[in-house]
Amino acid sequence: MQHLAEQILTHAEGLPEGAPLAAKGLLHLGSRAGVDQALSRLAERGQLIRAGRGVYLRPIKSRFGTRAPSVEQAVEALAAQRGEVIVPTGAAEANALGLTTQVPVRSVYLTSGRSRTLSLGKQLVELRHAPRWQLALGKRPAGSAVRALAWLGPEQAETALRSLKQKLPAAAFDELVTAAPQFPTWLARSVGKAAHV
DSSP states (O other): HHHHHHHHHHHHSSSSEEEEEEOOGTTTTHHHHHHHHHHHHHHHHTTTEEEETTTTEOOOOEETEEEEEOHHHHHHHHHHTOOOOEEEEEEEHHHHTTTTOOOOOEEEEESOOOOOEETHHHHEEEEEEEOOHHHHHSHHHHHHHHHHHHOOOHHHHHHHHHHHHHHHHHHHHHHHHHHHGSSOOOHHHHHHHHHHH
C-alpha cells in the first residue's frame, strides 16, 4: 500500500500548483478501493489536503511551512478538471466593478455543477449552483457585469448600467446587450433601456 501512496505523491508533484486530485484520475495506479484508501491515508498524514468529497490538493511548501493553494488556483483547477463553469458571485463582481464598496467576507463562487463546500486549509469555499443565464458569459467583462447586476437587483440595475456603460469597453457592453434575451425580464428590459440611452 505504501508503494501506491508514493506513486500518488509523485503524480501530485507533477501537477500545477492548486490542481485537484481525484480517485478517478488515479485509477491507472491501482484499484479504486486502494486509491481511495491511499488518498485518505495521505490526507491523515498531512501530505495531501482533503478539499471536499473525493477532491484532494497537494499542500504548498515554503520556507514558512506548508499552506493550502490559493482559492483562485484551486477553483480554476477544479473547474478545468470537472468541466464546470465556476465564477465569482455577483457581490464580488459588483465590488470589482466599483458598483459597491461592500467587500464579501466569505469565499463564495457560482458554479454550473452542484452546490458544495471545499475546505482549503482553514478556509471554506462555498460553491453555489447558479442559473445558466448568470454563467452564460463566463469570466468575460460582460459576464462579470451580468452577475453584478443580478446581485444588485431590479431597483439598482438601471443606475448601475449607466455606470457600466462608461466603465466597460464598448465591445463588452455590446456583448451584454446581445445576450440580453437570455436574462430575466427585468434585467433584459434594463439592459435594453441602457443600450438606447
